Amino acid sequence: MAGTQTTPTVDELLAELAELEDPRIREVNQRHGDDHGVNLTQLRAVAKRLKTQPELARALWATSDTAARLLALLVCRPKTYQRDELDTMLREAGTPKVHDWLVNYVVKKHPAAEDLRLAWLVDPDPVIASAGWALTTERVVKKPDGLDLPRLLDVIESEMKDAPDRLQWAMNECLAQIGIHNPDLRPRALAIGERLEVLKDYPTSPGCTSPYAPTWITEMVRRQSD
Structure with missing residues (x-):
């Protein structure tokens, strides 16, 4: 139907994030222990387009890709996670930026x-x-x-x-x-x-x-x- 916007697949989003990769940004991030090269303003623009999508967020997180996990934390709904799920996510966060966003954007808003x-x-x-x-x-x-x-x-x-x-x-x-x-x-x-x-x-x-x-x-x- 004309005007209907379909949700991108995880693979499509991974490809989009890969296109946004900038070697110079990655080089700077790696000095701080992070392993992605996506401009965060551009990442937020992708999240704004997707809006809140809890299931997509879980699928993005499951990829273990840092940029995808940052996107997941922007499109998730914090209260849909269980307490133990958040504990597991923190332990597998891997990089400082994912760790910080998980704590600040998700855990702080959770019961x-x-x-x-x-x-x-x-x-x-x-x-x-x-x-x-x-x-x-x-x-x-x-x-x-x-x-x-x-x-x-x-x-x-x-x-x-x-x-x-x-x-x-x-x-x-x-x-x-x-x-x-x-x-x-x-x-x-x-x-x-x-x-x-x-x-x-x-x-x-x-x-x-x-x-x-x-x-x-x-x-x-x-x-x-x-």
Whole structure:
């Protein structure tokens, strides 16, 4: 029928994504542990055309292709996943970008987010634990009631310095957000950051805020008071 738009097959979408592949983008992404070369603005345009399609999202995820999985996370419906399904997906995410999008675009919108946060926070795999810390940071900012913030600072103080990169980055963000949003805990958050010196020498582009927690906290508090 004229005007009817059929949904592309998974193979057709894989071919479309392959055509969008840019070797220069792949080269940049590979420095950060990612293995795709698709411009994310173009990827989002494909997702916008497809709209929400839960079954297609599952099929795209099953390909194990990074670009296809990123597209899947844009066209899925978070609540259609089971709690254990999300746990499995995180463990097979593979690359940092897929991991981050899964946590931010799907898990944070899921009814089991708190249950997963608590489970992942104590997971022995540091990459999985980093997702637990990312969800904890979300609560620090948006739903802090019920969190033991001093206890979180205890853990950060004792474990962040020697944590693997992904986990260290997630714990550092939690430290910064605790300091930014809690004036009573700010002196301790600043002191922890200054003593541990995590990310102190991280290269920061002009106009961007350093991820070094004392600098980050101080700058964001200054902006809030302007």
